[in-house]
């Protein structure tokens with residue numbers, strides 16, 4: 001397992017999206033943490049800026065995780081109903097020989 005990585009800038013967020021591996025977990029002080037696909041359309045620059053830059057991560061934050069299992073264990077996170085990350089449980093590298 002790789003440790004979750006807190007995302008501190010939009011540039012970091014962009015790099016994770018380009019790498020197209022793992023998942024994002026968005027935490028929130030008022031509700032459950034939610035797991036999203038790394039390239040989901042529900043990951044929005046405006047929301048990221050509000051939470052991380054403007055609110056200074058006081059009401060929640062963005063994390064990158066290597067797997068859904070990590071997200072569940074570390075954050076008690078639930079899967080996003082919009083991008084449905086459970087559909088990509090099998091990592092592409094599983095198919096490499």
Ligand SMILES: [Zn+2]
Pocket residue numbers: 035036037040042043080081082083084
């Ligand atoms: Zn989502």
